[in-house]
Amino acid sequence: METQTILTDLTNILNDLTADWDTSYEEGIGPATRLIGDLNFESIDVVQLITAVEEHFRRRDLPFEQLLMKEGQYVDEVSVGEMVDFLAKHLN
């Protein structure tokens, strides 16, 4: 699956997920968009995003801990671009 396709799909998922939120993020979602800093994600929102991604790509075996954890600790921030790279690596 091409990276651009993944970016488009993930952007659509995020737009749908945040449609009812008041994020005050006026720029369009793109690779530099940060889940926590820009879209006001909380930990439970990351869980729901993972669910939405798994449902969309029909995969429940994606090792999300590789994206969300570093040296046993949860990372403080994840960007859309990092997530796209992660998906490109593990979906193909």
Added chain:
Amino acid sequence: MPQPKVTSMQRTLLIGLDGATFKVLDPLISQGQLPHLAELLSRGVRAELLSTPHPLTPPAWTTLMTGRLPGNHGIFDFLRSEIRPGGAFFTLNDFRDIRCETIWSIVSRAGGQITSLNFPLMAPPPKINGSIVPGLLSWRHLRRNVHPPELYDELKSLPGFSANEISWDFEHEKKAMQIIADDELESWVRFHVVREKHWFDITKHLMRNRPADLTAVMFDGVDKLQHSCWRFLDEAYLSENPSPLEQTMRELCLTYFRELDGFIGDLVTLAGDDARVFIASDHGFGPTETVLRINKWLESLGHLKWQTVDDQKPKAGHFVALDWERTIAYAPSGATNGIHIRVARQPGEVGVPIEEYSQFRDRLGEQLRELKHPDRRAAGKRSDDLRASLSRGRTRSGTRSYVGAVRPRVLLGARLRTDDLAAPSSGGDPCSGRNLCCPWTRNSSGQDVAATIDSGCCRHAVIQSWSPDSRGL
């Protein structure tokens, strides 16, 4: 062989009351506070049910939905943890993790329509005939998880609808597990009175506009109130000379139950005289006087090691931060009320070797049974000893779980707090909760009684069922 379609189904109403217990309901019924429940009891059947071995909302409601125990349906907790090479990855169980068919799809498969409202683990929603509005979900994700999708806009058009107020707020829930400050108690209870009204309105709307063969709604305010307001509900703990706060809170709690009783009465009326009605709870409730920090105990046995980062203690969170290279038994969260045992299936994996698992598990059970509260050691009493029961099953991660059900009034706590790692005190009460060596603590407020979870009463689930042909029995 294709499943034959059922040509007719008796209309059924299921009302779930999370954490409801006769201990609270019976006195209120006797006092005339709950006339509709009293009337239903008078012409129906009542019984106490066993909850699941770990009497917790997710496994217990899932057992009700599937008719199977957690070892079969796979839901043991709110969380599931997957220990990966990079660390422990915690996430929430959801509908996809239920390994058995639910009553919703059974009815749907037989050609019936269902309505399922506010039940946990119903997101992402299955594609069934009927309507699903999941519970245990943040308002931010409600729209995408309502089934059918167009139902959300329909509900939004209801007067007073508030996605925020009907949904689960994780910060609120975290607060409910702690001691709520006195000046916040009133607003907490009032919030749940309003919340139940929302679910009642949604149920009524669907019963009228999208009637179903099985309509099910779960009111979880009972559980929320009892967590923080038990001392205002259990007559054994009411003050002889109540303070103004206690009087206010008692009356407010009664208001909640009276309102709920009214909703139940209205829904039963709406269901019709020929409907079959069930009311069920998932687990019981009771006071907690002592907390056993099970992870501290496991640490004392050498089965668990805390994580440190740059020699810093980990912060308190929803689940524990452990050194996964040196931990083979742990309780992931404060709600776990049990111990997860890691099993090493391959050489080099961290855990109890699979051939030693049964012996390790049984030995842990014996040690739990031998564990005595320090205050009772001198008295030699066995009545307050912990008892352990086993619930064997495999979670999605493959870890075999050992669940210890403790006696009433002792809560197995697993939430890590920084003061749990404080240096041993120089003297004083060994059960202050600040002694590194002692896993026993009083409730965090210092009170002898606080309204928290009954982690051991497996016999307080309530079920009442009646149908027209059982009247008079």
